[in-house]
Amino acid sequence: MNKQKYILAIDQGTSSTKSLIFDSQGQVVARGLELLNTAYLDNGFVEQDPEEIYQNVLAAVKKCLDNFTAEQHSIEDIAVAGISNQRETFVVWDKNGKPLHPAIVWQCKRSVEICENLKQSGYSATIKQKTGLIIDPYFSATKLIWLFRNNEKIKAAIDNGEAYFGTIDTWLLYKLTKGDRYLTDHTNASRTLLFNIQSLQWDEEIIDEFGLTGIRLPEVKSSSAYFGESHFDGLFKNPIAITAMIGDSHAAAFGEGCFDLGTAKATLGTGCSILMNIGDRPIVSNNGMVTTINWSTEKTISYALEGVIVSCGATIEWLKNELHLFDKSGDTESMARAVSDNGGVYLVPAFSGLGSPHWQMERKASLLGLSFGSTKNHIVRAALESIPFQIKDVIVAMEKDTSIPLKALMTNGGLTSNAFVMQFLADLLNEPVYKSVMADVSALGAAYMAGIEPGIYDGIDFLRTLNKHRTEFIPHSNRATQNQCYSDWLKAIDGKI
Numbered sequence: 001m002n003k004q005k006y007i008l009a010i011d012q013g014t015s016s017t018k019s020l021i022f023d024s025q026g027q028v029v030a031r032g033l034e035l036l037n038t039a040y041l042d043n044g045f046v047e048q049d050p051e052e053i054y055q056n057v058l059a060a061v062k063k064c065l066d067n068f069t070a071e072q073h074s075i076e077d078i079a080v081a082g083i084s085n086q087r088e089t090f091v092v093w094d095k096n097g098k099p100l101h102p103a104i105v106w107q108c109k110r111s112v113e114i115c116e117n118l119k120q121s122g123y124s125a126t127i128k129q130k131t132g133l134i135i136d137p138y139f140s141a142t143k144l145i146w147l148f149r150n151n152e153k154i155k156a157a158i159d160n161g162e163a164y165f166g167t168i169d170t171w172l173l174y175k176l177t178k179g180d181r182y183l184t185d186h187t188n189a190s191r192t193l194l195f196n197i198q199s200l201q202w203d204e205e206i207i208d209e210f211g212l213t214g215i216r217l218p219e220v221k222s223s224s225a226y227f228g229e230s231h232f233d234g235l236f237k238n239p240i241a242i243t244a245m246i247g248d249s250h251a252a253a254f255g256e257g258c259f260d261l262g263t264a265k266a267t268l269g270t271g272c273s274i275l276m277n278i279g280d281r282p283i284v285s286n287n288g289m290v291t292t293i294n295w296s297t298e299k300t301i302s303y304a305l306e307g308v309i310v311s312c313g314a315t316i317e318w319l320k321n322e323l324h325l326f327d328k329s330g331d332t333e334s335m336a337r338a339v340s341d342n343g344g345v346y347l348v349p350a351f352s353g354l355g356s357p358h359w360q361m362e363r364k365a366s367l368l369g370l371s372f373g374s375t376k377n378h379i380v381r382a383a384l385e386s387i388p389f390q391i392k393d394v395i396v397a398m399e400k401d402t403s404i405p406l407k408a409l410m411t412n413g414g415l416t417s418n419a420f421v422m423q424f425l426a427d428l429l430n431e432p433v434y435k436s437v438m439a440d441v442s443a444l445g446a447a448y449m450a451g452i453e454p455g456i457y458d459g460i461d462f463l464r465t466l467n468k469h470r471t472e473f474i475p476h477s478n479r480a481t482q483n484q485c486y487s488d489w490l491k492a493i494d495g496k497i
Contacts, residue, residue, distance in 0.1 A: 006023055007447045009447040014105065017036060018443055020444075031063075034056050039102070044109030045108055045110050061232055078236075079454060080451070082450025084247065092157075092163050097175075118142070127206070130198065133193055141194050145211065163214070165217055169247075184218040187223055200220070202220070222296040223246040223296045223449050224298065244447075251444075252275075262276065263410070265412070268416055273308055276395075277304055290306050292304050310351075311350070315349040316383060319332075333420045339377045342385055345367070348365060356393075366492075384421050388425035411433060435471040437470060
C-alpha cells in the first residue's frame with residue numbers, strides 16, 4: 001500500500017500568509033494563518049518589510065505544521081512545497097542578501113509621473129506587443145525606475161551589477177535556500193513589464209530603454225519545476241523540495257481548473273481579477289485587456305487575457321460605511337430581492353476610476369436614474385448589479401479580442417456568498433456560473449502545481465477529476481430583459497442616462 005504523500009502550499013498575500021497542507025486527492029488536512037503589516041504612506045506609497053514577509057511565511061508554516069501534527073500526521077510525510085504570491089510586489093537586495101529598500105507593493109502609485117512620461121515618449125505599443133501589459137504603476141518596472149532615479153544606493157548597485165531584483169516568490173526562494181537559488185516562474189515574470197511573453201526571455205531592449213542596464217534578474221522557469229529545497233529555518237528536519245512557484249491570481253485560475261480554451265475564473269473580492277485561458281499563443285488585446293502567462297508546466301505554456309475591475313466589494317463597503325444603508329453586507333441580498341428590478345437606477349462604481357476594459361482611471365463614481373420613487377433597496381440592487389455588469393464588460397472584450405467564446409466561468413472570493421449577484425451574473429452572461437466550495441483556491445493551485453513535478457498528481461487529466469464539488473447557477477431570466485438591462489448599463493457608462 002502506497003503511503004499518503006502531502007503537499008505544503010504557501011499563499012503569501014498582501015495582508016496575510018496562508019499555509020495549507022493538501023493530501024494526494026487535493027483535500028485540505030491542515031491550515032495556518034499569519035497577518036502581515038503594510039505601510040500606507042503619503043503620496044500613494046505602499047511598502048512592506050521584506051524580512052517581515054519572510055518571517056511571516058515561517059510563522060504561518062509553523063502554525064500549519066502544528067495543526068498537522070495535532071491531527072496525528074507526521075511532518076516526514078510532507079513531500080514537497082509550492083508557493084503562490086502577491087503579484088507585482090518586489091524587493092531589491094544586494095550581493096549579501098540584504099534588502100536595499102522596503103518591498104514596494106503592487107498597490108503603490110509612486111511611478112504615476114514616470115508612466116505618463118513613458119507613454120508620451122511613445123513606448124506604449126512596444127511594451128504592449130512585447131510584454132502584453134500596459135504602462136501602469138500596477139506593474140513592477142516603473143517603480144523600479146523610480147527607485148533607480150530617487151535612491152542613490154540602489155542606483156549605484158544597479159550600475160555596478162550588484163542589485164538583485166525579485167518578485168516575492170523569488171525573494172522567498174532566495175531566503176529559504178540561504179541565497180543558493182535565484183529563480184522565478186513565467187507567471188510572475190510576466191507581471192514585471194520587463195519580460196517578453198513572445199520569446200519567454202527578459203527583454204534586454206526594454207531594460208536598456210528603461211535605464212536599468214545592470215539590474216540582476218532571476219532565471220525564469222515553468223510554474224511547475226524543481227526550484228530547490230529548504231529546511232524552512234529548521235521547521236523541517238530534512239529539507240523538502242520546492243516544486244512550484246506561481247502568482248496568486250494565476251494559481252487561483254489553475255486551482256479552479258482553467259485548463260482549457262475559453263475557461264475563465266473571476267475572483268470577487270474588494271476588486272475583481274478575471275483570467276481567461278486563450279491557449280498556447282499570446283494574443284495582444286485591442287479592447288482594454290492585458291495578456292499574461294496563465295500558468296506553465298515543462299510541457300505546456302498557457303496564456304490568458306486578464307481584466308482588472310477596480311471596485312466590487314469595495315462598493316458594497318462604501319454603501320455600508322458611508323451611507324449606512326445596511327448593517328451587514330449579507331443584508332444586501334434580501335434588499336435587492338425586495339424590489340422587482342433596479343427601478344432604472346444604475347451605479348457606476350468609479351470610486352478609484354474604472355479599470356478593464358474602459359481604463360478611465362480619472363473618472364469618479366456616479367449614481368444615475370434616481371427619482372422620488374427610488375428607495376435604498378434600488379440603490380443597493382444597483383450596486384450589486386454593477387458587479388456582474390463589469391464582469392460582462394470584461395468577458396465581452398475578451399471574446400472580441402480572441403473570437404473564443406466563454407466556455408465556463410468559475411468564481412471565488414467573498415462576494416460569491418451573495419446568491420443574488422451569482423444568479424444575476426449567470427442570467428447576464430446566459431451561461432452557467434460555478435462557485436467554488438474551496439475558499440483558498442490560490443493555495444490549492446499552488447498545491448496542484450507542486451504535485452505535478454514529483455508525480456503526486458499525474459498531470460492535468462488527473463487534476464480534472466479532483467474537487468468537482470461546485471455550486472452551479474443556471475441562467476433562467478428573460479433574455480430580452482437582461483439585454484435591456486445591459487444596454488442601459490452601457491448608457492450609464494457613457495453618461496447618457
